[in-house]
Amino acid sequence: MPAADFTAMAELRQSLIRKALRYAIFAADTTASAVTAPFDAGGVLQTLPAGYLPVGYTTTDGVTFSGDLSNSDVESGQSSSPTRSDVETDTATAAWVPQETNAAAVALYENLPLSGAGALPDLGTATWTWSRPKTPPTRYRRLVFIAEDLNKETGNAIYIVRHFPSALRTGREDExxxxxxxxxxxxTYQAYIDDDLGTDSQTWIDGPGWRDFAPPVTP
Known part of the structure; x- marks a missing residue:
């Protein structure tokens, strides 16, 4: 076998280190359409379906995506390590701290509808009022997270879009x-499987800066 060139073999590429230079969170009731194509065929970011509201400014901690992963192991007398392991649970969550007092931030915290009866009116058009129900409803949401980065070489935008088509509030911090x-x-919102999409979370990476990584087309 030929001698290895470690630099070539390692394929270290600074241009593939991503940061969320700008990001935004959007929320909708499940009556809104799920996001299935956030980019067009040319990689251009598209507008969201009707019904998605922006959460606005958040603290500098940003959005934390985490979850819980647990395995079910089989132990055998002839082995010091498990002889079989199967995934038991694998959940995905997102947590963030809004700083704005807007309709989306309040509704997500207080478990209010984002549209229709019971939704908060537009800013300044009427008094905002809500009451804690005797029996809290189980209210699922659709969540979209969009991060923008730049291609280091071309300066063009790269977008990361993550969609929780069916998410439920599982925690809230003190106000x-x-x-x-x-x-x-x-x-904190946990993602659940959406029956139509068959997944609890979908992620896309695209944009003109992402397309810049494509190898040149030779005639």
């Missing part, structure tokens, strides 16, 4: 009123 900080409403 604190103080003179020295904004009123924030941190939440």
């Amino acid at each position: 604190q009123w103080t003179r020295t900080a904004e009123i924030s409403r941190g939440v």
Whole structure:
């Protein structure tokens, strides 16, 4: 076998280190259409379906995607390590802390509808009021997370889009009123399988900066 060129073999590429230079979170009720094609055939980011509301500014911690993974192991007397292991649970969650008092941030925190009866009206058009129900409803949402980065060489945009087509609030942080900080409403949402899409989470990476990585077409 020929001698290895470690630099070539390692394929270290700084241009593939991604950051969320800008990002945004959007939420909708499940009556809105799921996101199935966030880019067109040319890699251009498309507008979201009707019904998605922006969450607005968040704290500098951004969005944390995490979850829980557990395996079911089979142990045998002749082996010190498991002789079989199967995935038991594999859940996906997203957590963030909104800083704005807008319809999406309040609705996601208080478990209110984002549209239709019971939804908060437009800013400044009417008094906002809500009450905690005697029996809290199980209210699923559609969530979209969009991050924008730049291609280091060309400066063109690269987008990462993640969609939770069916997400449920599984945690919320304390709401604190103080003179020295904004009123924030941190939440955690867990993704669940959407029957139509057959997945609990879908991610796309595209954009003109992503297409710039394509090898040149030779005539």
